[in-house]
Amino acid sequence: MNRNELQEVVTPAQSILVSTRPGEQSAGAPGSSGLSIDIVVNRQRRQLDVDPRASLLDLVRDHLHLMGTKKGCDHGQCGACTVHLDGRRVVSCLMLALQADGREVTTIEGLAGPNGSLHVMQQAFIDHDALQCGYCTPGQIMSAVACVREGHANSVAGIREYMSGNLCRCGAYVGIVAAIQDAAPRMQGAEP
Amino acid sequence: MTGPGPFPDVARVDARDKVRGMTPYGADNHPPNLAHAMLVTAQIGKGRLVKVDTDAARAVAGVQLVLTHQDTEGLKADGYLFANGRSFQSVQPMIGTAIAYRGQPIALVVADSLEAAIEGAEQVSAEYVTAPFSVTLDSEGTEILAQADLPLPKPAFADKNVGDADAALAAAPVTVDAVYDSAPQHQNPIELIATVASWDGDELTVYESTQHVEGIRQGLAFELGISPDKVRVISPFCGGSFGQKNAMHAQTVLVALAARTLGRPVKLVVPRSQLFHNTSFRPPTRHRVRLGADRAGKIVAAVHEIDQQTSRHDLFPSMATDTSARLHGIPNFRSRERLRRTDVQTPGFMRAPWEHAAAFAFESAIDELAYALDRDPVELRLANELPYDVVTGKPFSSRHLSECLRRGAELFGWARRRMAPRSMRETDGTLVGWGVATGAYPSVISPSIAQLRVTDDGGIVLNVGVQEMGQGARNAVAAAVADVLKVRADQVTTLLGDTKGPPPHLTAGSWGTATAVPAARQAAIDMREALRKLQPEASNGATPAGILRHAKRPFLEVEARHQAPGAPDAVFDRMKQGLLAYVGPEFPEFVSFSFIAHFVEVHVEPATCRVRVPRVVTVADCGRVVSPRTAASQLRGGVVWGIGGALREASEVDPRYGGFLNADLAEYLVPVNADIGDIQVDFVDKPDPMLNNAGVKGLGEVANVGPAAAVANAVYHATGRRVRHLPIRIEDLL
Numbered sequence A: 001m002n003r004n005e006l007q008e009v010v011t012p013a014q015s016i017l018v019s020t021r022p023g024e025q026s027a028g029a030p031g032s033s034g035l036s037i038d039i040v041v042n043r044q045r046r047q048l049d050v051d052p053r054a055s056l057l058d059l060v061r062d063h064l065h066l067m068g069t070k071k072g073c074d075h076g077q078c079g080a081c082t083v084h085l086d087g088r089r090v091v092s093c094l095m096l097a098l099q100a101d102g103r104e105v106t107t108i109e110g111l112a113g114p115n116g117s118l119h120v121m122q123q124a125f126i127d128h129d130a131l132q133c134g135y136c137t138p139g140q141i142m143s144a145v146a147c148v149r150e151g152h153a154n155s156v157a158g159i160r161e162y163m164s165g166n167l168c169r170c171g172a173y174v175g176i177v178a179a180i181q182d183a184a185p186r187m188q189g190a191e192p
Numbered sequence B: 001m002t003g004p005g006p007f008p009d010v011a012r013v014d015a016r017d018k019v020r021g022m023t024p025y026g027a028d029n030h031p032p033n034l035a036h037a038m039l040v041t042a043q044i045g046k047g048r049l050v051k052v053d054t055d056a057a058r059a060v061a062g063v064q065l066v067l068t069h070q071d072t073e074g075l076k077a078d079g080y081l082f083a084n085g086r087s088f089q090s091v092q093p094m095i096g097t098a099i100a101y102r103g104q105p106i107a108l109v110v111a112d113s114l115e116a117a118i119e120g121a122e123q124v125s126a127e128y129v130t131a132p133f134s135v136t137l138d139s140e141g142t143e144i145l146a147q148a149d150l151p152l153p154k155p156a157f158a159d160k161n162v163g164d165a166d167a168a169l170a171a172a173p174v175t176v177d178a179v180y181d182s183a184p185q186h187q188n189p190i191e192l193i194a195t196v197a198s199w200d201g202d203e204l205t206v207y208e209s210t211q212h213v214e215g216i217r218q219g220l221a222f223e224l225g226i227s228p229d230k231v232r233v234i235s236p237f238c239g240g241s242f243g244q245k246n247a248m249h250a251q252t253v254l255v256a257l258a259a260r261t262l263g264r265p266v267k268l269v270v271p272r273s274q275l276f277h278n279t280s281f282r283p284p285t286r287h288r289v290r291l292g293a294d295r296a297g298k299i300v301a302a303v304h305e306i307d308q309q310t311s312r313h314d315l316f317p318s319m320a321t322d323t324s325a326r327l328h329g330i331p332n333f334r335s336r337e338r339l340r341r342t343d344v345q346t347p348g349f350m351r352a353p354w355e356h357a358a359a360f361a362f363e364s365a366i367d368e369l370a371y372a373l374d375r376d377p378v379e380l381r382l383a384n385e386l387p388y389d390v391v392t393g394k395p396f397s398s399r400h401l402s403e404c405l406r407r408g409a410e411l412f413g414w415a416r417r418r419m420a421p422r423s424m425r426e427t428d429g430t431l432v433g434w435g436v437a438t439g440a441y442p443s444v445i446s447p448s449i450a451q452l453r454v455t456d457d458g459g460i461v462l463n464v465g466v467q468e469m470g471q472g473a474r475n476a477v478a479a480a481v482a483d484v485l486k487v488r489a490d491q492v493t494t495l496l497g498d499t500k501g502p503p504p505h506l507t508a509g510s511w512g513t514a515t516a517v518p519a520a521r522q523a524a525i526d527m528r529e530a531l532r533k534l535q536p537e538a539s540n541g542a543t544p545a546g547i548l549r550h551a552k553r554p555f556l557e558v559e560a561r562h563q564a565p566g567a568p569d570a571v572f573d574r575m576k577q578g579l580l581a582y583v584g585p586e587f588p589e590f591v592s593f594s595f596i597a598h599f600v601e602v603h604v605e606p607a608t609c610r611v612r613v614p615r616v617v618t619v620a621d622c623g624r625v626v627s628p629r630t631a632a633s634q635l636r637g638g639v640v641w642g643i644g645g646a647l648r649e650a651s652e653v654d655p656r657y658g659g660f661l662n663a664d665l666a667e668y669l670v671p672v673n674a675d676i677g678d679i680q681v682d683f684v685d686k687p688d689p690m691l692n693n694a695g696v697k698g699l700g701e702v703a704n705v706g707p708a709a710a711v712a713n714a715v716y717h718a719t720g721r722r723v724r725h726l727p728i729r730i731e732d733l734l
Helices: A003-009 A056-063 A120-127 A137-149 A156-162 A173-187 B015-019 B114-123 B165-171 B213-224 B250-262 B272-278 B320-324 B355-373 B377-382 B401-412 B473-485 B512-534 B544-551 B570-576 B628-647 B707-719
Strands: A035-041 A044-050 A082-085 A088-091 A104-106 B035-041 B047-053 B063-067 B105-111 B125-130 B143-146 B174-182 B194-200 B203-207 B231-234 B266-269 B285-293 B299-311 B332-342 B431-442 B448-455 B460-464 B492-495 B555-562 B593-604 B611-621 B678-683
Touching (some): A056 B114, A120 B015, A156 A173, B035 B250, B047 B105, B213 B231, B285 B355, B355 B431, B401 B611, B431 B707
Parallel strands (some): B035 B266, B203 B231, B299 B332
Antiparallel strands (some): B035 B105, B047 B125, B285 B299
C-alpha cells in the first residue's frame, strides 16, 4: 500500500500523531544530526528524529521499544527482524530508518486484531508447535503471512522455498510448513 | 517405581506469548537512561597488546566511556567451568595484555546510542607484539596430551579397557579399520549473546539469556569482588542455546563494570561475527575406529581412539567413548582419548558435544562392517544387543534400542531396501540411498529444588531450577504438577530463570527433565498430601483452591528437593555456588542412557551430486515422555541438526591467520526450510523404572546422536562413496 492509500486505512481513532516528547532521547546520539521522519507503525502515525546511521530494526527496538522484532545477525541473513513495509516483507536490519519515511511499518505487535485476537497464522503456529525457543518466531510469522499473500503458499515446495530466508536453529521447519499450509486457506477472507 | 503417565498432548504453554513477540529475552530489556556498548576485538592470532589508542573513539559524539585493560584493576578471572569456575574458559579478556586467540576483546565502547557505540568501536586502534600460533589439529606447535595422564577426575576421564580388545581384534576374521574426521562447528542460536546490566546503589541486576543464572550470579560476584547477595540474574527464556550459553562469557562482567563506572544501565548485544570467537564451539575431532567380528556377525572387539582440539589455556576433555562403548554390546572395548592444545578460545559444548562426531565415526564403521559381512545393518545391530553394560557390568536402567530399531524400520519401510550400493534409483535417474544409525546419550541428574505455591484464587505457581531455552522445560514441569494435582498444565504458572528463586543448577547435558520433573512431581505430591490434611474428607473433584477456601487458608507452600540416586547432599552446596554438581550416567545400582535409531533417505542428483534428504524416521527411548508435543518438536529439531552436521556445517579456519573465517550466517551454513523434508518421529514411551520417580530420561542431546551417521550411510548406499569426514559436500561425491 502506498502513502495515499494509508489515509483510507488508518481510521481517525487509530491515527494518533505521536512525536518525540521534549526530553525523550531522540533516535540518535546527542550532537548527531537527527533527521525527522514521518512513519506509521502498527497503524499509529509517528514523527521521529532519527540518527541517519540507525537501521529500521534498531529504530523499532531501541526507540519504539517494540521488542518482538528480533536481531539475529544484523546482516539480512537470518530473517528474525522481518517486518512488513507497505505490506511487503523486508528484513528491517538491512534498511535505514530514514528509508521508512512516509511509509507504513507493521511489526509482530501489529499483526493481531485490535481486540487482541490472534491472526490465523499466529494460531496455526501454536496449533502445529511451529516454534521452540520462539526467538525467530515473530520473523517467521511475518514472513509466513507475506508468503501467503504473495501466492507462494500453494504447495509444500513453494512454502519451503519462500520461507528459506527465515532461519530456525531449533529446527521447527516441519511445523512451520504445516502451520502455513493450515493457515493459508483460512487467511482468504479473514484478512482485511 | 514406574512413575506417572502416559501424558496428554498439550500445546506449548508459552506459545501464545511467543507468537505475539511478547516473550522477553535478555536484550529485550530496556531500562531508562540506557547506554549501548560495542566490543573491539584483537586482530592478531596470538601475542600481546602494546598500546590501545582510544582517543579517536572518545571524540565520537555520544561516546561516554571506553574501557580497556587499563580500566579493569581489581577485576578477577572467575575460572574455567571444569576447574571449579563458572566461565566457559579461564581467560578473562581485558585483564592484562596477553592475547590468547584472534577475536579476543580488547576494548568496550559505551555511548548514548548504539550507532555512536559502533562508530566509536571502529575508531579504536591497537598495536601488538605477535607470537606464533597453531589453530588446527595438525598445525605445527600443537601440543598433544593423553587425556588419561591429565589431572582430570578418574575414572570419569580414564581410558576404557574392557576385556582384551587388541587380542580379540587380532583374532577376528572380519575387521574394519578407518579414520573419521569432523569439522569445528558453532552453535549459532538465532538469539545473539547479550547483557543488560544496571546498578541500584551497590546492587547489580543483569538480564542475560543463559542456561545458568546462578552460575553467572556467582561468577560475576567473584569477578567483581562483591557479595552474591548483591547480584540478581534474570533469564526466564533463552532464544536457543544448544550449549553456547551454558557458562559465563567475557562480556558480562565488562558490561557490569561499564554500568557501574557510568552510573547508568548498559546494554551490549554481541555481533554474530564476534560470537564466533567469544563463545565456545564444537572442536574438530579425529576418530580411528577398529572393529572385529566373527563370520556369523558377532562383534567381538572395538577400539575407539580420539584426538580432539582444546585451547592452550584449558582442558576441554573428551567424553565421547562413554557413549560409543554403550552403543552396542561389544565385550572387548578399548578407548584412548587425546587432546590437542591450540591457540583458540576454549572449545566446549554444542548439542551432543562429543557424541555427534563419535556416533558419526562409530556408526559409519558399523555400516562398513555390515558391508564387509554382507549383513543388513539393522539386523547386524539387533544381533549385537546385550542387556547389561559391558564397561561396568551393571544393568542398564532401561534399554529399548532394539524396539527403536524395529519400530523405525517398520515405519520407514526398511524391508524394501536393497543392500547393494547404487542399487536404488528414481525413474529420473536420481540415486536413492537408505541409511540407518543408532545413538545413545548418558542420563545425568543434577540437584534440584522445587517450590510450589497454591492460592485460594486458583493460582498454582511452580518455581523450579531449570532454564527454558525452547526445549519445552516449562511444559514438562507444568505437566508433572498438573498430573498430580489433577489440573490442566496451562493452569500451572512456571517461574524459571531468576536467582531470586531457589538456586538453579546449570541446565545442559539433556539432564533438565530428569532433574526438574522429579522435583516438581515430588513438590506436587507433597502439596497433595498437605491439602488432604487440610480437608481429609474432600471429594476427588475438589480443587486446590476449593480446599484452601474451605479451610480458610489464603495459600499453601511446599518445597521439595531431588538429587541423583546415590548423590551426596554436598551436591546442593556446589549448586548454590554455581558449580557443576551432576551425577551419572553410572549410579550405584545401574547405568543409564537414552537410546535412538535414525532412518534416512537421501536423493543424490547424478550429474551435480547434490544431496537432498526427503525423509527421516527417528524413534527414541527417552523413558516416559512428559510433554509429547514439545518432545516431538525437540526430536525433529535434533534430526535437523544431524542433517546440518552431515551436509552443511563447518567453521572454516585459515592456519595463517587464526580465528574463524566464515563468521556469519551467510557463510556458516545451517539448514534452511528448503533443506528439510518429512521428519517422522516416534517414542518408545516406556518409563525408566530406576532413574527417578517420573521415569524420565533425556531427549535433547540424543536426538543429535546418530542422524549424521545415518545420512553418511545413506550417501554410501546411494553412491558407493564412503565419505569419512563431516560435512559431506558435493566435491566429495563428484
